[in-house]
Amino acid sequence: MTAAPWVALGVALVAAPALPGIVNRTKSLLTGRRGAPVTQLYHDLAKLWRKGTVYSRTTTAVFRVAPVLLLATAAAAACLLPLDGRSALLTFTGDFVGFAGLLALGRFALVLAALDTGSSFEGMGASREGTFGSLSEPALVLCFAALALATGGTSLAGMFAEAPSVWTPAGPALAMVAGGLLLLTIAETGRVPVDDPATHLELTMIHEVMVLDHSGPDLALIQYAAALKLALFATMLVDILVPRSGLPVAASLLVWVTAAGVVAVALGVIEATMARLSLVRVPRFLVAAAILPAFAILLLLGSAG
Amino acid sequence: MTPLIVGLALVLLGGVAAVALSRWPSLADRAFVVLVVSGAGTALVPAVRVLLGATLATIELPTQVPGGAWVMGLDVLSAWFLVLILGVGALAAIFGVWYLAAERHHGGVPQTQLGLALLLVALGLVVTAQAALFFLAAWELMALACYFLIVFDHRRAEVRRAGLVYLVATHAATLLLIVMFGLWSRHAQDFTFGALAAATAELGPTRALLLGLGLVAFGLKAGLVPLHFWLPEAHASAPSHVSAIMSGVMIKVGIYGLLRLVVLLGAPPAWWGWTVLVLGAASGVLGVLWALAQHDVKRLLAYHSVENVGIILMGIGAGALGLAHRIPLLAALGFLGAALHTLNHALFKSLLFLGAGSILRATGTRELEHLGGLARRMPLTWVSFLVGSVAIVGLPPLNGFVSEWVVFQALFQAGLSRTPAALAVFGAAALGLIGGLALVCFAKVCGTVFLGHARTAGAGGAVEVPTIAWGPMLALALACAVLGVFPWVVVPSAARVAGVVAAIPAGVLGDLTAPAVSGAGTISALAAVLLGVTGVVAILRAAARRRTALAMSETWTCGYANPTPRMQYSASSFAAPLVDVFGPLAGVTVDRTAGTFATRPANLVLDRALEPAWRALRRAGARLRPIQQGRLQLYLLYIVATVSVLLLYLAVFGGAR
Numbered sequence: 001m002t003a004a005p006w007v008a009l010g011v012a013l014v015a016a017p018a019l020p021g022i023v024n025r026t027k028s029l030l031t032g033r034r035g036a037p038v039t040q041l042y043h044d045l046a047k048l049w050r051k052g053t054v055y056s057r058t059t060t061a062v063f064r065v066a067p068v069l070l071l072a073t074a075a076a077a078a079c080l081l082p083l084d085g086r087s088a089l090l091t092f093t094g095d096f097v098g099f100a101g102l103l104a105l106g107r108f109a110l111v112l113a114a115l116d117t118g119s120s121f122e123g124m125g126a127s128r129e130g131t132f133g134s135l136s137e138p139a140l141v142l143c144f145a146a147l148a149l150a151t152g153g154t155s156l157a158g159m160f161a162e163a164p165s166v167w168t169p170a171g172p173a174l175a176m177v178a179g180g181l182l183l184l185t186i187a188e189t190g191r192v193p194v195d196d197p198a199t200h201l202e203l204t205m206i207h208e209v210m211v212l213d214h215s216g217p218d219l220a221l222i223q224y225a226a227a228l229k230l231a232l233f234a235t236m237l238v239d240i241l242v243p244r245s246g247l248p249v250a251a252s253l254l255v256w257v258t259a260a261g262v263v264a265v266a267l268g269v270i271e272a273t274m275a276r277l278s279l280v281r282v283p284r285f286l287v288a289a290a291i292l293p294a295f296a297i298l299l300l301l302g303s304a305g
Numbered sequence: 306m307t308p309l310i311v312g313l314a315l316v317l318l319g320g321v322a323a324v325a326l327s328r329w330p331s332l333a334d335r336a337f338v339v340l341v342v343s344g345a346g347t348a349l350v351p352a353v354r355v356l357l358g359a360t361l362a363t364i365e366l367p368t369q370v371p372g373g374a375w376v377m378g379l380d381v382l383s384a385w386f387l388v389l390i391l392g393v394g395a396l397a398a399i400f401g402v403w404y405l406a407a408e409r410h411h412g413g414v415p416q417t418q419l420g421l422a423l424l425l426v427a428l429g430l431v432v433t434a435q436a437a438l439f440f441l442a443a444w445e446l447m448a449l450a451c452y453f454l455i456v457f458d459h460r461r462a463e464v465r466r467a468g469l470v471y472l473v474a475t476h477a478a479t480l481l482l483i484v485m486f487g488l489w490s491r492h493a494q495d496f497t498f499g500a501l502a503a504a505t506a507e508l509g510p511t512r513a514l515l516l517g518l519g520l521v522a523f524g525l526k527a528g529l530v531p532l533h534f535w536l537p538e539a540h541a542s543a544p545s546h547v548s549a550i551m552s553g554v555m556i557k558v559g560i561y562g563l564l565r566l567v568v569l570l571g572a573p574p575a576w577w578g579w580t581v582l583v584l585g586a587a588s589g590v591l592g593v594l595w596a597l598a599q600h601d602v603k604r605l606l607a608y609h610s611v612e613n614v615g616i617i618l619m620g621i622g623a624g625a626l627g628l629a630h631r632i633p634l635l636a637a638l639g640f641l642g643a644a645l646h647t648l649n650h651a652l653f654k655s656l657l658f659l660g661a662g663s664i665l666r667a668t669g670t671r672e673l674e675h676l677g678g679l680a681r682r683m684p685l686t687w688v689s690f691l692v693g694s695v696a697i698v699g700l701p702p703l704n705g706f707v708s709e710w711v712v713f714q715a716l717f718q719a720g721l722s723r724t725p726a727a728l729a730v731f732g733a734a735a736l737g738l739i740g741g742l743a744l745v746c747f748a749k750v751c752g753t754v755f756l757g758h759a760r761t762a763g764a765g766g767a768v769e770v771p772t773i774a775w776g777p778m779l780a781l782a783l784a785c786a787v788l789g790v791f792p793w794v795v796v797p798s799a800a801r802v803a804g805v806v807a808a809i810p811a812g813v814l815g816d817l818t819a820p821a822v823s824g825a826g827t828i829s830a831l832a833a834v835l836l837g838v839t840g841v842v843a844i845l846r847a848a849a850r851r852r853t854a855l856a857m858s859e860t861w862t863c864g865y866a867n868p869t870p871r872m873q874y875s876a877s878s879f880a881a882p883l884v885d886v887f888g889p890l891a892g893v894t895v896d897r898t899a900g901t902f903a904t905r906p907a908n909l910v911l912d913r914a915l916e917p918a919w920r921a922l923r924r925a926g927a928r929l930r931p932i933q934q935g936r937l938q939l940y941l942l943y944i945v946a947t948v949s950v951l952l953l954y955l956a957v958f959g960g961a962r
Binding site: 049092095100101126128131133145213280290294 | 849883
């Protein structure tokens with residue numbers, strides 16, 4: 001094992017909070033505002049980490065464990081992705097199930113923490129998060145299935161390391177997978193048009209209302225985990241679109257960071273140009289995210305035989 | 306084989322002792338527990354030996370009954386199911402002693418203990434029987450013993466109805482099995498499984514019929530949609546430890562039957578594999594949707610059994626497709642996933658039903674909307690139930706994840722196979738959806754039962770259950786954790802089961818399942834990483850907490866100063882968005898009439914298909930009533946008419962003989 005996956009993991013952990021900053025900065029510039037600096041989340045995290053914590057008397061240990069578990073699952077999931085474009089820290093056949101399972105475990109913990117407060121606002125947020133999460137699960141699985149069919153790989157490292165090199169026969173299918181993953185990225189990281197992190201009305205929130213009672217370092221953990229999750233999804237998109245397995249390690253990492261930044265800019269453009277969907281329409285959005293890779297699979301099966 | 310028979314006899318003796326000593330309740334309980342546990346332990350020895358590679362001779366009981374000897378054997382497939390029958394059965398029996406103690410004044414408790422012992426023995430015989438008549442006898446004993454357990458609380462009309470529906474369903478299954486074995490044995494020497502398997506080559510088109518009959522009969526027992534209609538009510542009505550055995554173990558006998566059918570009949574045709582796969586996916590998705598609309602905790606768990614049987618059947622369907630299209634890797638992975646999920650579901654579902662029993666005893670209600678805040682009052686039940694929930698949702702690092710991981714791999718391998726089986730890869734999307742929906746459902750259960758504030762006085766006054774009740778739950782939770790973190794302990798044994806079902810020689814099997822076995826090892830590493838990272842983050846978090854202030858307050862309600870427990874999000878409101886999205890598909894709705902807000906569950910097959918059909922049949926029967934006049938002359942006329950018709954028939958068509 002070389003040092004490259006470890007370096008890549010370190011880069012991901014350090015650079016992740018910049019991504020929401022890029023998204024927000026892009027959105028601000030496009031809507032005629034100057035906006036907060038790209039590094040805003042670093043300042044927020046540092047400030048929250050120094051702040052005190054308020055716990056509701058209703059809550060139990062679940063509420064205190066959930067933020068820790070959320071970050072741990074995101075970090076463990078990062079170990080399964082080929083961040084350096086070649087290999088992951090942990091690889092086994094079918095590890096994509098582990099990736100999806102770890103993210104789901106984090107979601108389960110956060111949903112339970114929300115219900116632990118006994119607040120109907122947070123119950124509402126938890127209900128929405130669970131609903132949309134359960135609809136995005138089949139879409140994610142279908143994306144992995146399409147990648148497996150396109151590349152013949154049965155692990156994340158195998159799929160993503162091969163993906164950019166099979167564009168010639170499987171281009172249309174890969175484009176659809178990338179489209180599906182982009183929609184999933186928006187849904188899973190709570191961006192417009194699925195969720196709006198900037199909203200101030202609890203009744204319309206999804207993710208933000210679920211963590212209403214978390215404060216201080218706990219909130220920092222949750223926000224950092226959300227940024228890391230965005231980085232993971234952006235990495236998957238980059239791994240499909242940008243061939244970098246042939247590059248030297250340093251160049252590969254540079255390409256990755258730059259491309260992830262471009263993904264964040266794209267998300268910012270989407271945020272600036274679209275209004276939020278009403279909550280009852282979000283399931284359709286997620287069905288679209290599932291149909292794209294499903295068509296990709298049909299294309300791949302048809303071309304094979 | 307001797308330890309097996311001695312063990313089953315000890316279990317039976319335990320049941321008899323419970324009745325014989327019923328005048329001394331505490332003595333009877335002790336005798337029951339000691340005999341059942343020691344009997345199960347004794348019988349487990351040969352089962353575990355077989356799973357580790359030993360081969361045992363079969364026993365033949367020569368009999369004068371037509372149909373050949375009654376053969377009893379223990380191969381890897383039987384041993385796999387025997388382990389979960391005895392393991393889960395013994396733990397549930399211990400829990401049951403406590404659970405039934407509160408009912409002793411009603412009477413019927415000793416008989417229920419005997420019924421439980423009989424059920425365990427019958428289950429043990431069903432999976433070891435190697436002859437059709439013996440199998441059917443054990444099957445019927447199992448069905449009847451279970452009926453008497455279901456109607457334990459027979460003062461309630463709904464329980465009697467659930468028992469009746471169960472009895473009809475199980476006998477429909479028995480009838481189909483009799484037809485199946487009858488048709489089969491016409492081509493065979495006698496009724497032993499060996500002779501039946503030898504006759505496979507001469508079956509011709511009958512073989513397809515046998516596969517269809519077997520699928521319906523065993524599907525009825527397993528709770529396959531749309532044959533699941535008896536299951537939720539029966540499982541909810543039985544005493545909780547019996548529900549644990551029914552859901553965890555008894556419906557698995559249907560799975561065993563399907564696998565045994567594949568062993569005896571050889572590679573099934575592709576249509577059979579597709580049918581099993583599609584019905585499995587439908588069971589999985591619909592089961593969890595029906596569970597979402599439930600707010601009775603035991604019915605909800607029962608619907609999750611439908612869901613998990615669906616996952617197991619998806620594995621069997623994928624494996625059968627692998628056999629049909631000659632893809633050994635797909636066959637091995639499919640059956641491996643099915644076997645593993647059977648074991649895992651037995652562990653976490655019985656754990657959850659025991660937890661539901663504890664909740665029911667502690668609070669007096671099974672209604673989710675009346676519970677809340679039990680995490681503080683029943684910490685051990687909570688921890689066990691949480692482990693069971695995470696396991697059933699299929700999240701790492703618990704055992705449910707491992708078996709779903711194998712089934713996912715099977716479906717992906719189908720996609721990679723470049724055969725008509727490739728379309729099975731869409732089953733993976735169904736499996737993903739099932740996982741996501743199950744997460745919501747168990748977040749709902751855990752959240753409304755254990756977290757937040759108590760919604761009623763009953764929930765507010767709950768106290769933790771005693772050792773005899775949480776002991777079995779914690780043991781099952783530990784088993785879920787061990788099999789989730791160290792799956793390589795069981796994956797090789799499950800692979801041997803798959804090898805028997807798919808008829809793959811041991812050497813080839815080792816190569817085919819090597820990635821799954823090594824992957825199981827890496828899952829341990831993943832669990833270690835998760836644990837390690839959690840530890841590091843927790844240490845950092847604790848360091849931050851030491852430097853900063855900590856304040857306790859009320860939950861933030863956007864400035865509202867006087868919240869009540871009734872203002873909490875309810876189970877119905879939590880599930881409402883998904884019920885709204887999928888309701889039309891599953892026949893469930895959200896009731897939003899004035900003053901109510903509740904998800905309205907439905908038993909579609911029973912309420913909308915079987916009961917109307919039964920009523921139509923009765924109406925048609927009423928039309929026939931005029932022929933029954935009660936007058937002797939008329940009946941004599943019927944006899945004369947019948948005899949004349951028969952004579953006429955013989956006169957016209959009888960010449961050939």
